[in-house]
Amino acid sequence: MPRLPIGAGFEGLVDYLRVSWRGLFSAIRAFIEVLIDAAETVISFPPFWVFAIIIAAIAYKRSSKGIAIFSLLGIFFVEGLNLWPATVSTLSLIFTATAIALIIGIPLGILSAKSDPLNAVLRPILDLMQTMPAFVYLIPAVLFFRIGQVPAVISTIIFAMPPAVRLTNLGIRQVPKELIEAGESFGSLWHQMLFKIQLPLAMPTIMAGVNQCIMLSLSMVVIASMIGAGGLGSVVLTGVSTLKVGMAFEGGLAVVVIAIILDRLTQGKSLKK
Amino acid sequence: MSKLIVNSLYKVFGSNPKQGIKLIKEGKEKDEILRETGLTVGVNNVSFEVKAGETFVIMGLSGSGKSTVIRCLNRLIEPTAGEIILDGKDLTKMDKKQLIEVRRTAMSMVFQNFALLPNRTVLANTEYGLEVQGVDAIKRKEKALESLILVGLEGYEDSYPDQLSGGMKQRVGLARALANDPEILLMDEAFSALDPLIRSDMQDELVDLQQKMKKTIIFITHDLDEALKIGDRIMLMRDGKVIQIGKAEDILSNPADEYVERFVQGVNRSDLLTAADIMVKPWTTVGINHGPRFALAECKKHGLETLLVTKEGRILSGTVTINEIKKAISEGKTTLHDITKEDEVSRISPDTNIKDIIELTLQSSIPVAVVDDDGKLLGVIIKSSVLRALMSERGGDNA
Numbered sequence: 001m002p003r004l005p006i007g008a009g010f011e012g013l014v015d016y017l018r019v020s021w022r023g024l025f026s027a028i029r030a031f032i033e034v035l036i037d038a039a040e041t042v043i044s045f046p047p048f049w050v051f052a053i054i055i056a057a058i059a060y061k062r063s064s065k066g067i068a069i070f071s072l073l074g075i076f077f078v079e080g081l082n083l084w085p086a087t088v089s090t091l092s093l094i095f096t097a098t099a100i101a102l103i104i105g106i107p108l109g110i111l112s113a114k115s116d117p118l119n120a121v122l123r124p125i126l127d128l129m130q131t132m133p134a135f136v137y138l139i140p141a142v143l144f145f146r147i148g149q150v151p152a153v154i155s156t157i158i159f160a161m162p163p164a165v166r167l168t169n170l171g172i173r174q175v176p177k178e179l180i181e182a183g184e185s186f187g188s189l190w191h192q193m194l195f196k197i198q199l200p201l202a203m204p205t206i207m208a209g210v211n212q213c214i215m216l217s218l219s220m221v222v223i224a225s226m227i228g229a230g231g232l233g234s235v236v237l238t239g240v241s242t243l244k245v246g247m248a249f250e251g252g253l254a255v256v257v258i259a260i261i262l263d264r265l266t267q268g269k270s271l272k273k
Numbered sequence: 274m275s276k277l278i279v280n281s282l283y284k285v286f287g288s289n290p291k292q293g294i295k296l297i298k299e300g301k302e303k304d305e306i307l308r309e310t311g312l313t314v315g316v317n318n319v320s321f322e323v324k325a326g327e328t329f330v331i332m333g334l335s336g337s338g339k340s341t342v343i344r345c346l347n348r349l350i351e352p353t354a355g356e357i358i359l360d361g362k363d364l365t366k367m368d369k370k371q372l373i374e375v376r377r378t379a380m381s382m383v384f385q386n387f388a389l390l391p392n393r394t395v396l397a398n399t400e401y402g403l404e405v406q407g408v409d410a411i412k413r414k415e416k417a418l419e420s421l422i423l424v425g426l427e428g429y430e431d432s433y434p435d436q437l438s439g440g441m442k443q444r445v446g447l448a449r450a451l452a453n454d455p456e457i458l459l460m461d462e463a464f465s466a467l468d469p470l471i472r473s474d475m476q477d478e479l480v481d482l483q484q485k486m487k488k489t490i491i492f493i494t495h496d497l498d499e500a501l502k503i504g505d506r507i508m509l510m511r512d513g514k515v516i517q518i519g520k521a522e523d524i525l526s527n528p529a530d531e532y533v534e535r536f537v538q539g540v541n542r543s544d545l546l547t548a549a550d551i552m553v554k555p556w557t558t559v560g561i562n563h564g565p566r567f568a569l570a571e572c573k574k575h576g577l578e579t580l581l582v583t584k585e586g587r588i589l590s591g592t593v594t595i596n597e598i599k600k601a602i603s604e605g606k607t608t609l610h611d612i613t614k615e616d617e618v619s620r621i622s623p624d625t626n627i628k629d630i631i632e633l634t635l636q637s638s639i640p641v642a643v644v645d646d647d648g649k650l651l652g653v654i655i656k657s658s659v660l661r662a663l664m665s666e667r668g669g670d671n672a
Contacts, residue, residue, distance in 0.1 A: 187377035
């Protein structure tokens with residue numbers, strides 16, 4: 001059997017896109033940079049302790065006292081490791097990536113719940129996005145968007161978006177048929193059906209998707225730092241590559257603390273009625 | 274006057290339904306068509322008319338096509354062929370916009386499993402139909418509250434559906450349908466998910482409500498008792514076809530074919546069944562020495578027009594009607610002696626054969642009393658207990 005020229009083809013495609021679509025990629029790059037900067041400005045505006053109190057207050061409102069206290073202590077802990085500036089950088093990257101992933105992912109999920117053909121096309125693409133090792137698209141991302149936070153955001157979006165699409169799709173498909181019939185029988189228009197019946201009933205599942213999306217974004221932090229994302233990931237990466245075990249451990253701990261806070265914050269909503 | 278006329282309605286499920294209709298018209302049976310083409314015939318040449326203000330019951334076992342028929346009426350399921358004429362206009366030819374208008378104003382549906390939105394309060398659920406029409410908030414709240422009062426749910430506006438019992442949930446379902454003030458109520462097995470006692474109450478209330486509202490109701494059920502209790506006319510379906518349409522009496526006394534006859538057939542084989550076997554407890558009696566006000570309260574409690582009256586030793590004296598009770602109250606009478614009528618109620622002995630009972634129960638609007646030789650009231654026989662006896666004769670096939 002002759003060797004299939006998939007690799008060569010992919011290289012050719014990347015080269016073609018890089019040259020011919022340069023304008024588009026620079027536009028995307030500029031746009032995402034603006035978003036990251038905005039996120040960073042907002043997050044770094046208050047001193048860390050004000051931020052900690054705000055997060056604790058949200059946690060208290062959404063889930064429980066315990067989580068609120070944990071969030072407060074967690075952010076002080078991160079500051080205590082002198083890692084708050086790195087955390088701000090990581091958070092702005094994650095929020096930008098998650099926001100874009102959700103803005104694309106949730107509508108895609110809604111559409112694929114309504115259209116079986118679209119769903120059939122999307123499924124293998126989502127599989128690919130989720131299982132293709134991140135390193136494989138890290139380099140093309142750099143080729144398109146140059147080194148820095150932008151290719152990191154793009155890679156994170158690719159990896160983190162599938163659960164948002166899948167769970168939105170699932171949530172809407174799980175709405176009982178009788179409720180859809182009820183909506184139709186009272187003469188709902190498509191948007192009334194979507195916003196008054198399907199989305200509210202799918203909300204717990206969609207929120208689980210949002211939660212997954214954030215968690216997966218966080219899990220990309222270290223990998224993304226390899227292409228210049230900075231933040232907590234680069235603390236870990238530097239620690240590992242220079243054999244500073246303690247530094248890597250501290251960076252890793254900070255990632256875990258942030259992960260737990262974000263997870264509980266987003267889960268609290270979906271578990272509560 | 275006919276409110277709704279359904280002409281030669283067909284529904285074939287599958288990828289090429291028109292082919293299915295061709296095969297039906299060639300005289301092929303449902304099973305053959307399924308085997309040859311994979312098409313499922315859901316509704317096969319169904320025609321009927323529903324009069325304004327009538328309660329029309331479509332009865333059949335599961336798989337008979339009754340639920341498909343009711344969903345064709347508001348086109349939740351698109352009919353494959355046929356006409357559905359509402360007030361002279363053919364629903365099947367309407368475009369999307371006209372159809373939505375019909376769904377919003379002319380027909381409302383009540384569902385077997387209630388289909389309430391769990392994230393909305395009772396009030397917000399009831400408002401749903403008005404909300405999608407764009408009725409303003411004040412007006413729709415007013416209307417929703419009115420219809421909640423109508424179904425006896427005032428005070429529950431702010432509860433959520435999962436805080437309510439099954440019966441109450443279905444009241445919300447009914448209130449939601451009524452809030453739109455539709456001309457036609459489509460009720461799809463509306464009481465089938467309720468337990469028997471609640472179900473019986475809801476049936477009574479629907480009959481009461483219907484007397485006030487005079488809506489046109491199309492009610493789907495698999496339960497013959499229910500069909501007889503609430504239906505002005507009944508349409509029996511099997512395998513997607515209409516077997517018989519008529520009043521309860523017609524269906525029982527002139528079954529159209531052996532399928533219908535199976536409901537009645539029990540009569541011939543039931544020589545052993547007697548009144549004592551099928552009577553139920555006399556649950557609506559008052560003592561003759563009771564005051565008319567108590568009697569009136571009893572009437573209201575049970576939603577009845579007529580009560581059985583007994584004297585000492587549970588000897589049956591006769592019956593009183595609600596109108597006479599009211600008159601007695603206004604005349605200041607303190608007992609029921611003067612107004613009890615002896616002859617209105619049929620009395621039979623406990624060993625009367627079921628054959629003779631059927632005739633009697635069909636003729637009289639009030640239960641038949643079972644009394645012993647001394648005139649003591651032992652029980653009563655209502656239509657549904659006769660039917661239940663006959664149903665169990667034919668093997669309990671009422672799924």
